[in-house]
Amino acid sequence: MKQIISIDFYFKNLEHIPLIDVRSPGEFTKGHIPNATNLELFTDEERAVVGTAYKQESKERAIEIGFEYVKPKLIDFITKSVAIAPNKEVAIHCWRGGMRSNAFADHLIENGFEKVYVIEKGYKAFRNYVVRFFEQPFNLKILGGYTGTGKTEILHSLKKKGQQVIDLEGLANHRGSAFGGIDLPPQPTTEQFENNLFSIVQNLNPNQPIWVEDESRLIGQVAIPDAFYTKMREMPVYFLDVPLEERTKHLVTTYASLSHDQLADAISRIAKRLGYDNAKFAQEELEKRNYYKVVEITLLYYDKYYLKGLQKREDSRILEFKTPTVNPEETAGFLINLLN
Structure with missing residues (x-):
């Protein structure tokens, strides 16, 4: 039949x-x-x-x-x-x-x-x-913070604790910066990214909290669906303010083991935005395997870039929390308690 x-x-x-x-x-x-x-x-x-x-x-x-x-x-x-x-x-x-x-x-x-x-x-x-699916309302909880805050790890901890979570960077095969695609599989097309996102979100309860990381419209080369991105920008941001030193440590742990040549190439691609003198200094420190200094230099740019995007939101929509260290499990528990 x-x-x-x-x-x-x-x-x-x-x-x-x-x-x-x-x-x-x-x-x-x-x-x-x-x-x-x-x-x-x-x-x-x-x-x-x-x-x-x-x-x-x-x-x-x-x-x-x-x-x-x-x-x-x-x-x-x-x-x-x-x-x-x-x-x-x-x-x-x-x-x-x-x-x-x-x-x-x-x-x-x-x-x-x-x-x-x-x-x-x-x-x-x-x-x-x-x-049409992405045009419906969702109870999004936006997890924000400067680069190196451990937001992806916090999302994973939230999921382990029973929270609804969308890992946009995981779906995009990209960490969301010039360094984001190193040692990861090729990115899907934007069309397939949307399809994969749909397949995750359709199994969630739109009325219950859904945690998602604060992102730019583009994650690498793929774009977040317009309707969903608009909803992300409208919702309050749970901004985690972690000290620069702690974020630097976390990023060194994440990136120091990755491809040296691809790290160098990523620095070259953001040389203009870093400033050519800073980019040259970062390349020199990379050759010395001084990853802490490389991270400190690049964070000067990424912190400014993220702050610029954050300032486009209403102040009342930014919920700031001082977080002394990058501790995903502890932070996840703290965030869950905020909802209760």
Whole structure:
């Protein structure tokens, strides 16, 4: 049985069943539903040929070429689909038109699949669903503080203590500075970052506190969704004021073991903002492995940069707390007590 469903119906009723994305690998890499498995009908090259035929010749010619590409793969499609959905119940989607997903669904039904759901308007419907999702209100608690405050570690401690937490930097594969991508996996596309963020937030209770780190709109090369970022900027900031010396120690522990060449490259990329004399001094200290001095120099810039962003908020929205050391577990407990 084949059934056409909306993306809303899928998330409310069928998210537990396997989901197959039949778009090309390039489409999938740019952005996909986080729990989907890519089982492409066409390769990127084949899709380009079919698309050209559709535009320059006719829909019928495109279908004819597409069938020639697909015919040798039909048995393989069944084998792989059974591996993905051994119970022979599966949801399928393509880009938006439904031609690929419906053809794939019909093939599965003809070969023993009992229930096949096709998501109407496909991945495009999902993207619209994501955009609308972030427009709803969220009870955000913004964790702020200068670089080196240990905000990411505090978020992890909050989560261990049962709090709802969103680790934006973890989702972005980036620590949020010129040094932020060192020794981390490549960043997702902004589109995929939004998709992954959606998959986390949809499982949280929007009425209960949700802790999230204060961020710029960009984390490395990916952007926080506009609607969600606007809500972050509207909410009060729990600003942790940790002494420079303690933050320096924490950053040395975090960064001293990372790639020396990439640290040097990061300093070069912010040379203009540091001031060329400061950047040169930082490079010299890096060569000496004097990481404390390197951190002190770069914090001059990052503290000014963060303070500039903080000053754009209303003073009444900044809740400042003196914190003598970087102690994630203790700070997490303190923050939880503030909510009670």
